[in-house]
Amino acid sequence: MAEPEAEDRKPQSDEARSAFAQPAGVAAPQAPVVEDESSTTSEFALPRGLDVPQGTPADSEGSAFSTPATYSSKQAPPAFTPASGIPVVRLTKDAPWQDRMRTMLRMPVTERPAPELVHKEDDESGPAVPRVLDLTLRIGELLLAGGEGAEDVEAAMFAVCRSYGLDRCEPNVTFTLLSISHQPSLVEDPVTASRTVRRRGTDYTRLAAVYRLVDDLSDPETAITLEEAYRRLAEMRRNRHPYPGWVLTASNGLLAGAASILVGGDAIVFVAAALGAMLGDRLAWLCAGRGLPEFYQFTVAAMPPAAIGVALQLSGGGVKASAVITGGLFALLPGRALVAGVQDGLTGFYITASARLLEVMYFFVGIVAGVLLVLYFGVKLGAELNPDQALGLSERPLLQIAASMLLSLTFAVLLQQERSTVLAVTLNGGVAWSVYGAMHYAGGISPVASTAVAAGLVGLFGQLLSRYRFASALPYTTAAIGPLLPGSATYFGLLAFAQSDVDKGLVSLTKAAALAMAIAIGVNLGSEISRLFLRMPGGNAAGRRAAKRTRGF
Numbered sequence: 001m002a003e004p005e006a007e008d009r010k011p012q013s014d015e016a017r018s019a020f021a022q023p024a025g026v027a028a029p030q031a032p033v034v035e036d037e038s039s040t041t042s043e044f045a046l047p048r049g050l051d052v053p054q055g056t057p058a059d060s061e062g063s064a065f066s067t068p069a070t071y072s073s074k075q076a077p078p079a080f081t082p083a084s085g086i087p088v089v090r091l092t093k094d095a096p097w098q099d100r101m102r103t104m105l106r107m108p109v110t111e112r113p114a115p116e117l118v119h120k121e122d123d124e125s126g127p128a129v130p131r132v133l134d135l136t137l138r139i140g141e142l143l144l145a146g147g148e149g150a151e152d153v154e155a156a157m158f159a160v161c162r163s164y165g166l167d168r169c170e171p172n173v174t175f176t177l178l179s180i181s182h183q184p185s186l187v188e189d190p191v192t193a194s195r196t197v198r199r200r201g202t203d204y205t206r207l208a209a210v211y212r213l214v215d216d217l218s219d220p221e222t223a224i225t226l227e228e229a230y231r232r233l234a235e236m237r238r239n240r241h242p243y244p245g246w247v248l249t250a251s252n253g254l255l256a257g258a259a260s261i262l263v264g265g266d267a268i269v270f271v272a273a274a275l276g277a278m279l280g281d282r283l284a285w286l287c288a289g290r291g292l293p294e295f296y297q298f299t300v301a302a303m304p305p306a307a308i309g310v311a312l313q314l315s316g317g318g319v320k321a322s323a324v325i326t327g328g329l330f331a332l333l334p335g336r337a338l339v340a341g342v343q344d345g346l347t348g349f350y351i352t353a354s355a356r357l358l359e360v361m362y363f364f365v366g367i368v369a370g371v372l373l374v375l376y377f378g379v380k381l382g383a384e385l386n387p388d389q390a391l392g393l394s395e396r397p398l399l400q401i402a403a404s405m406l407l408s409l410t411f412a413v414l415l416q417q418e419r420s421t422v423l424a425v426t427l428n429g430g431v432a433w434s435v436y437g438a439m440h441y442a443g444g445i446s447p448v449a450s451t452a453v454a455a456g457l458v459g460l461f462g463q464l465l466s467r468y469r470f471a472s473a474l475p476y477t478t479a480a481i482g483p484l485l486p487g488s489a490t491y492f493g494l495l496a497f498a499q500s501d502v503d504k505g506l507v508s509l510t511k512a513a514a515l516a517m518a519i520a521i522g523v524n525l526g527s528e529i530s531r532l533f534l535r536m537p538g539g540n541a542a543g544r545r546a547a548k549r550t551r552g553f
Helices: 002-008 097-105 129-145 150-161 203-218 225-238 245-260 265-290 294-315 319-329 337-347 349-380 397-414 419-442 447-471 479-484 487-498 500-531
Strands: 170-171 177-182 191-196
Touching: 002 397, 097 170, 129 150, 129 170, 129 191, 129 225, 150 170, 150 177, 150 203, 150 337, 203 225, 225 447, 245 265, 245 319, 245 397, 245 479, 265 294, 294 319, 294 349, 294 487, 319 349, 319 487, 337 349, 337 479, 337 500, 349 487, 397 419, 419 447, 419 479, 447 479, 447 500, 479 500, 487 500
Parallel strands: none
Antiparallel strands: 170 177, 177 191
């Protein structure tokens, strides 16, 4: 055992010693204690001795599906203030909530004032963010399905979120999809929800009830909990329409009869147009019950008035068949969707506007197909349909004003309006036709310009009435534009095509399109003019931001 110990004490040569060996007499540094071999040793590791505050286990977010710390609206962090500061924005509470919300939507997110925290829940933690977003989407769905414009739907959704203290919310509205995103802070993950609008129905009574709910939620003095808001939404969905089916069918017939009086018809024409429109309405309901698309429903509904007009012309009784067919067209033209589509385009919602106008085009093509098919066979059977026959209007302004008011009244019933708004929209329609008749027939002004001015007054009065009641403007404007719809120009274009006069047909249809655009732009312009003269949330009209999403080039 002594020999190995002696060998260990032998000095080693320079060749046997490694260049990296520790010299004799130098103490080797102590290696750090490594608790885990898989510890991080990269350049991103924290240096030793640096104290990092560790959060409690309850505050840590283990995965993307864990609940964030700001998942409750009452725990939302304070609003971020940019270095340049926030401009002073006076949001007067006396202004309608539509104007206040629309003004904030047109601001950048960093310039929006923080919402005032209003305790609307018994729980101090406040309502959960997903439930508030779900309520917001359900309210937006009812508004969009009822025909409301995209900007007004976004304003309503924004108002609901702010009423429950949710800041930094971004609603997004398209023709069939609603989405909203809420980001509690700049370092928190956003919470996003969406909802698809699959069914659309015309019920302005339900639309007014939704607006009342949003108005109550926006009122800081009214504490409405989420459960109460959900209960009111459920009642709106369960409530039946204010008018039964037979009233709607009769209103459809009276609308067509009143429209035939506007284009020069008499009592026989009134009855014929009413019968044709009611028969077409029942056939459309039958097709809807069978599950046929709306394109074929419009096609079928347009055939009976045209068939009755052709039959009266073939009978040789001297009845103005053109007035009968024109009256039937007034009951089918989609004026409501046209105005909403153009309004969305003028306010910067181009995707939604394109979808709405495409829907209008499909409906119009369906009407054209139904009427043109009947007119084609009528011409082949020898019916002498004179395009100038319906233009021979006699001087009877009082009768035509009464017919225009009846048309607006029946149109309001078809839109399922509240009974309290029917009288106002009826008077608005009478004023619109009076202005149009005074400018076009008495003054000799172009029908397009006359229609635009009359539609502008409709939009102006409708906006003022809606501000007075803090409601939607649609119940006061949609039915009032009924007397201005281009029914006669559409019929003349279709008749020219049936008589193989393509050039004349294109001229008439182009005139009809110009009149339709004049109605839509006039209504929107009247609404914007009314906002210019009303007190705005910004304090003056000069500080109001544009509605377009992009500026310049």
